[in-house]
Amino acid sequence: MTTETKQPIVLKVIALHQEEKDIIAQAAENNRHAQQVIYSKHSPKMLSICRQYVKDVHQAEDIMITAFMKVFTSLKSFEHKGSFEGWIRRIMVNECISYLRVQKKVKFLEDEFYIEDTFNNIESHFSVEDIQSLIDGLPDGYRMVFNLYAIEGFKHQEIAKMLGINEGTSKSQLSRAREMLKDQINKLKNYENGTE
Amino acid sequence: MEKDFKEKLEQRTIQPSDMAWDRLDAMLSVAENKKPKKDRTWMYMAAAFLVFLLVGVLFLNQEKENSGIDNNSVVTTEREQPETNSQINDETFAAPATNQEAVAVQGLSKNTQHNKVSGFKRDIISNGTIQSAAQENLAANDNKSSSVIVPSNDAEKMLAATAPTETAKKKRGVKVDPNALLSAAEEELDDSFKDKVLIGAVKNFDAVRSAVANRNYE
Helix, strand or coil: HHHHHHHHHHHHHHHHHHHHHHCCCCHHCHHHHHHHHHHHHHHHHHHHHHHHCCCHHHHHHHHHHHHHHHHHHHHHHHCCCCCCHHHHHHHHHHHHHHHHHHCCCCCCCCCCCCCCCCCCCCCCCCCHHHHHHHHHCCCCCCCCCCHHHHHHHHHHHHHHHHHHHCCHHHHHHHHHHHHHHHHHHHHHHHHCCCCC | HHHHHHHHHHHHHCCCCHHHHHHHHHHHHHHHHHHHHHHHHHHHHHHHHHHHHHHHHHHHHHHHHHHHHHHHHHHHHHHHHHHHHHHHHHHHHHHHHHHHHHHHHHHHHHHHHHHHHHHHHHHHHCCCCCHHHHHHHHHHHHHHHHHHHHHHHHHHHHHHHHHHHHHHHHHHCCCCCHHHHHHHHHHHHHHHHHHHHHHHHHHHHHHHHHHHHHHHHC
């Protein structure tokens, strides 16, 4: 019975994968319908990613559109080695970084002082909006490193390469971002408890 | 807590505005329309390259033609040279003739001498005061004169024999190298051009120097 149920799932996955491949191939040939299908499928998640880096939703949407342009113009270079969503996500993140670096002129202080600290001991009962507001409260540099490390799962070495900074600077930026988040969470808790 | 942040943010989706796709569509259309222009630019570039190539080929051909004309001129000089050589040959050939004439003149003078001597002999005979010694002497003179004439014939032959070799030597000696002539003419031209340029530069320099001096003086 279990084998009977497993087989259709595998077939369904293969069929979906093939369908995605076909749509990607069509979109690469400038088929507008295929491009719209891809956009409709991925844009809500991608806008959320862009929003993590940029405070303003409209700006985040602009970045997302520019990044989708890059996605469609460089679709032929996608080799189907990893997931398509991961590939788009990487383009979005890179676009956000370049936007912040160009528009906001983010400067990273070459400070390599950091404390190996996490705030895993803090209980989380925050909604997505709260989390976003907490992240928005961080300076651009801290926010970038925190998002890349904690949300995207990049290593400090990769972040250093992406941002053109030292590994130590990346670590210190993360450490300071965590400190700031802790302070903000404590303030928020105090506010909720009515002590402040 | 970071995991919780990550999970919650991963699950979140934000619906873009309705205009977002239209904007992207417009951007894609613009990008698609730009592509053929790029191809056209390549075509223009190729056309420009071809035009330059054609102009270059034409220019080279013209240069070749010009150089061909120069070669012809060189050829004419070469053709003229044999004429001069032939003139020289004629002269050289004429030279033996003059030699021959000279020899003939010599012979004539010798003959006249001989005639004089014979006249003198006749006078002596007519005077009737014939002296054997004098006759002997005269005979000796006669012999001498005859002996002088005989070598003159040899000289003619020798001159005639040596004349062609001399002309041949002259022929060999009067060799004109067309390339050397050309290069010499070009050098002369270059020198004159250089002189002109130098004179112009010196004049300009003097003018500038005088202007600067005037300004400083003022």
